[in-house]
Amino acid sequence: MRFRLATWNINSVRLRLDLVERFVKTFKPDVLCLQEIKCVDESFPELALRALGFEHLAVAGQKGYHGVATLSRIPFSGIERRDICGRGHARHLSVTLAHPGRNKKPLLLHNLYVPAGGDVPDPALNEKFRHKLDFLDAMAGWFGHMRAKASNRMILVGDLNVAPLETDVWSHKQLLKVVSHTPVEVEALARVQASHDWVDVMRRHVPKEEKLFTWWSYRNRDWRVSNRGRRLDHIWTTPALEGAAVSMTVADATRDWPRPSDHVPVIADFEIGDP
């Protein structure tokens, strides 16, 4: 089973439908996970995306904010939306990809949008930061609980809104007190990662000494020159799929397309064996 998987925080799917079309025609993903679609299910541009070849769609929308969607050329079953922190936000969607192989072991794909967390990195002063930490803890608890079960073939993608490594930000020192790179968030994300022994696919392909970003603020005029980026978007797999991601690309060319998202897509090619 071979397929190309992409994840992209699109920052309004309706406004940037043309960018999605251009991305799909250029990079030809088989499965595309979107975050921040910013629309309710009813106004999701399903027909236009079906026309691009994605016959299988799962949408978890919400009015105005957040929202995730998973589009696929590969059939899937078992769509699940999970309200991870109990606030009614649409921040998670998982689908079970059908495996054409003989053993048909399920492959569970999680699409996540972790709360950004506001500006003040203090849970006592900033409820949004509190929510972010709670959300990450809930993720760790949930995946830790799942660990006992048979779900050993999972992929997790999305905007996790945390840049864990020093080289995941343009300046480790200058961002230590900036939400997305504070030690308390990095530790919380590390607990999520440890909860199911998740493998950081992007860093299996790019050494941790090298800078690697997926997001550049709209406030930086010349984003490529100043290069004040962060790696907020991630692709993880369970250890059973370690090595299945044979290549990885950050499609940063999209950041120069007209009216871009502030995030760029991350792409991984998977080759998954039968058992």
Added chain:
DNA sequence: ATGGTGGCACCGCCA
């Protein structure tokens, strides 16, 4: 030390 931009819904919130 500050402010810089963008989307959606509504006269601010969230990123």
